[in-house]
Structure formats: C-alpha cells, structure tokens
Amino acid sequence: MAWIQVRTNTTAQVAEKLGDMLMEQGALSITFMDAQDTPVFEPLPGETRLWGDTDVMALFTADTDTTQAQALIRSVLGEAAPLKVEALEDKDWERAWMDNFHPMQFGKRLWICPSWRDVPDPSAVNVMLDPGLAFGTGTHPTTALCLEWLDGQDLEGKTVVDFGCGSGILAIAALKLGAARVIGVDIDPQAILASRDNAERNGVADRLELYLPKDQPQGLEADLVVANILAGPLRELRDIILGYLKPGGAIALSGILDMQAEALAQYYGELCQVDPVVSREEWCRISGIKG
Template sequence: MAWLRVTLKAEPGLAEKISAGFEDLGAIAVTLSGDPDTPIFDEPEVEPASWTTVTVSGMFEDSVNVEDLLQTLTKRNDLKDLPTHHIESLADEDWERVWMDRYQPIHIGGRLWICPSWQTPPQPDAINVVLDPGLAFGSGTHPTTQLCLSWLANRSLTDKTLLDYGCGSGVLAIAALKLGCQQAWGVDVDAQALVASRDNAQANQVADRLDLCHPDKLDPALKVDVVVANILAQTLISLASNLIARVSPGGTLLLSGILNDQAEQVAARFDHSFNIQRRQQEDWSLLVATPKTGKIEEN
C-alpha cells in the first residue's frame, strides 16, 4: 500500500487545529515541528502569539481524497484558503523509515547522548537519554536545548536538585537525573508537555525522582540548586522574579531560548544579583547566572 503525506505550515493556533483535524479525518500519524531557526515553546505565562511557525505533517492512506480533506479543513477553520501545502506519495516501506531516519543519536558531549528508542546507542556504557520526538518541545536537536544539556553534562550534579521551568518533553530534567541529580521538578502550562515528560521519565527509569505540575501548583517555598529555563527572551524577563526566587544560595540559574542579539537585554534583568557568563551556539545564547556574594535580591 502507498501512503500520502500532507505537509503545511501555519501559525501555532491554526497548526494545532489542523493537527486535530488531520486526526479526525483519519490520519495514521501526525507530527508537528518548529521552524529550524526558532524553537516552539509551551512556556509558563507566555501567550501563543509569541510562538513561531509550525510545520504539520499528516500521513494518510492513499485512498483518501486529499482535495476533499483540505476543503473540509478550510471550512472547519473559517479560512478562505489553507496555507501553502505539499503532498507526496510514499511507498509502504518508506514512510516510517523516512520519519525515523530524521532522528539520529545526538552526542551532547562527554558522557551524554540523546538517543531515539529505535536506535542502538553508539556508546551503550555512556549516559543515554532515550527520547522520541513528539508533540512537546525538546528533542535535543535545537541549539538552545543542546547548550543547556552541555552545561549539565559537564557539571557534577550528584545529590543536587533541579527545576526545569517550561519543561516541554522533560529532556533537561531527565538528563539531569541520569547525570546524578537527586530530585527534579518540571513545570509547564501545557498538559501535553506534562504527559510527555512523565512518559519520557518512565522510559528512562527516573519517574520516581521527577515531580511534574502546572507552575501554579509548584510549592511556593521550593528552592533548588539549578534552575533551568529554556524559554523565550521576553518570557524570561517577565518571569525573572519567579525564577530568581527558586535559586538556592550558591545555586545556578540557566537562561536559554535567547537569540544572540537579545542576550544583553535578558542579562540586564538578572545582573543585579547574579554574575552572568554567556555561551553561544549558532544564533543562540545560554546565560549561566550564579548569585553574587550576599543575599539574592528578588526585584
């Protein structure tokens, strides 16, 4: 049997509706991915308008009338026309291989790898985070995620605690736990992200050490050794007081999801209480913030 893959790009709100429409209309698989230049985030307290373009792909049996399908989606969403779309035919043995071949093991550095479940880890004795791409952001491929993972991989995390603020797939918290973290927390406003994080934690045998919840449900008194927030620059600025309040004395705050030309603006919101170092990968920056001597000011 041959298969049809229908792919289009849309703003996130419409992309979510199209994804649901694909499923309602018989898609056997639906994938969402972000613009390669800008990550998609489900961050606490950020509006969807801050997100970027999403690519939606639906796989259908070749008997499906694609024109009827597209017309149905257009009417359901009150559109004059659907966004530009692409239709391709794949042989039965090709479509799954094409999708799976896109995701190869990623060597973050030193002892840490991110590996899809269907791939054999290149270094079985290394620390391998098993992670399959899904609906929640964070498959380990984007520079922002890799910057955070690289920092974690090169630190002693034994008996440390960590908060992943805007956890997406949970990859950062899971990696930290496998690197020796004693306990981690992950928060996200998107219920799908929390489900994905729980599933991924179970796949990596660390679910008993990862607490997941909506940010509003997080213990107000919680302070941890490492706070990591891989979200958007303006969101980091708006959440600054909240993030600062979560850092234990002597702890570290990792801020990412920041374009290089936004780094100074973000750093300025935190440098009253933190010494800040900057790392870069391609067009993206990671700010590593450690408290200055004395009390952390939460202004």
C-alpha cells in the same frame, strides 16, 4: 487517524517565532529540522537556494482548514515563501521524523538517543527519548546549549528545576547525570504527558515531579534551574524563575537570540553573577550564579 502537515522553510532566527504563531493558529505540534540535512525545498537546476537553514513543520488534525496558517506563513515570510501541505497517516508522520532523528552527543558524557535506535556507547550517560507531541529532541541549538551546560555541572545529589520542560529532555538528562530530584514545570499538558512517558522509559520517573504552573507546590527550592523558553517570558518571569533557586545556585537560560542576549544578561545580572554568553547559530545561552 489522519493529519495535515504544513511545512515551510526559514532561518533559525525566525523559526521559533513562526512556530509560536502557528500554535496559536491551532497547530498540535511544531517540529524544527535542519534543512541542510533534509532538503525538502530544493532549488531547480541553475537556481540558488534563497531560503534559510530551518524547516518548520506544523501538524494539524485532518479536519483543519489550514488556509489561515498558510496566509500567516506568507505574511511573515513573504508571498514567495516555500510551502508544502500534505496529508499524513499516523505511520507516515511518525516515519517522517523518526528517520531523521539520530543519536547525538552533548558534552563529554551525555548522549540523546531515539528510543527506537541502538545506543552508540552503552557506557555513556544515555537518555532514551520519544518526544511525542512536545518540543525538545536536542536538535535545536537552544536545547543543545542547555544539555551541554548540564553535562558540565556537578549534579550529584542536587535538586533541579526544569522550567518549560517540554519533552522532559533536560529534566531526564539532569537525573541521568546524577541529580537526586528534578521538578519539571510546563504550561502545556501535552508536555507533562511526554515528560512522564520519557521519564518512565528512562527509569527515572520516581525522581521526576511534573506540574502545570497552577498545580505546583509552594516553596520549591533548587540547587540549579534551567529554562529553555523564549527571551520575552524569561524577562517577564525573571523573579519567578530565580525564586526557585537557592542563593549560590546555578542557572542556565536559553531560547534567546543573539540580538536579545546582552540586554537579558544585564537584566539577570542585577540578581546574579552572569557568565559570558555562549552562542550557536544565532541562539544564545545565559548562565550564572544567584547572589
């Protein structure tokens, strides 16, 4: 099967918002990549690179007219926004991101490893990952912040809810780090499929329960909750997210920009004892304990 990939470049601050807008335009998946590692939009000799640190790649089926998607990018980033539109066969698309996805360490114990590469440290806690069409490889600062938080928790025998589970990376990491049971919830059926496939690849599928919101059982209760989504939904769904958590349970939230963190921390602070905000590349993690 053939695909069309529309690629542009922006800052990390804008990338997630733009990705959400392109999904609304019909993109099947959005991939974020560090532009410093894979410079597709190189300046000409003597020019200064004026664009950002994140490449945004939107994948569409081959029969999609991407004119509207391109117009959307220009409306958000300006008429001079860099754009690259190309047709990809399955093998080309897979190779394009497989070549740039390397094993990464988070915290002291945890490694995220592409399923097609050798693990650097067989004695570490290794999560073998194939993201499929779902977001979450660990390369984005929000995912990295959550993985590092999980690595620092005592998860032995605990129940964890991963709200917005995506590729399952956080859920599987929690299980590999000792959690007895993890519940993954996501609004995207592709995320449920990707999480299930990755759980089977890591031998933890028997301890991972996956639900669309409409299908989840009532009365779920967890020792820890992690939610790596966006600040808007985190605010709107605060009571639902905290409703999963036992009193005294720990929570970590990400997908939050620097400018949004203080207000959101105060909002969750009404019901939780909130830790100092942790920032990385304009993105933040809020964590705390439910009162």
